[in-house]
Amino acid sequence: MENEERETAERLEAATASLEKALQWLEQHQEALTGDVERISATVEQSRREAELAEKLAAAERELAELKAAASPAVLNPLRKTLPVATSEMLAKHGVGEGPVDVRTLDAALAGLSLEQRIAVKTQLLRAGAIV
Numbered sequence: 063m064e065n066e067e068r069e070t071a072e073r074l075e076a077a078t079a080s081l082e083k084a085l086q087w088l089e090q091h092q093e094a095l096t097g098d099v100e101r102i103s104a105t106v107e108q109s110r111r112e113a114e115l116a117e118k119l120a121a122a123e124r125e126l127a128e129l130k131a132a133a134s135p136a137v138l139n140p141l142r143k144t145l146p147v148a149t150s151e152m153l154a155k156h157g158v159g160e161g162p163v164d165v166r167t168l169d170a171a172l173a174g175l176s177l178e179q180r181i182a183v184k185t186q187l188l189r190a191g192a193i194v
Contacts, residue, residue, distance in 0.1 A: 149186050165193060 153171060168187070172180045187193045 146186060149183055
């Protein structure tokens with residue numbers, strides 16, 4: 063009887079070891095399959111996001127084209143084509159005359175002004191279309 067019990071216990075131990083090996087193998091394959099599914103779902107979500115961004119980009123481009131088309135020529139080309147007297151006098155003192163102004167010459171003429179004043183003068187010249 064004892065031999066039978068030992069044999070049964072040994073067979074049970076062997077079966078338990080086999081079942082543990084099978085369980086480990088199944089767990090490893092389950093992890094691998096889960097990782098593949100996660101990668102596939104991430105790819106699907108990314109392509110959806112790309113499609114959403116492409117739609118938003120197309121909408122923004124359409125809106126930009128509409129705004130450009132709706133912009134009046136008066137806004138793009140200001141009515142004022144002359145410079146204020148003070149600006150003209152200051153530029154004349156530095157040898158910058160009528161007509162288009164070279165940017166390097168303008169920078170040299172404006173060297174003595176503060177940053178805000180230089181910006182104001184350049185803005186006036188841009189409005190008048192005098193900067194090359």
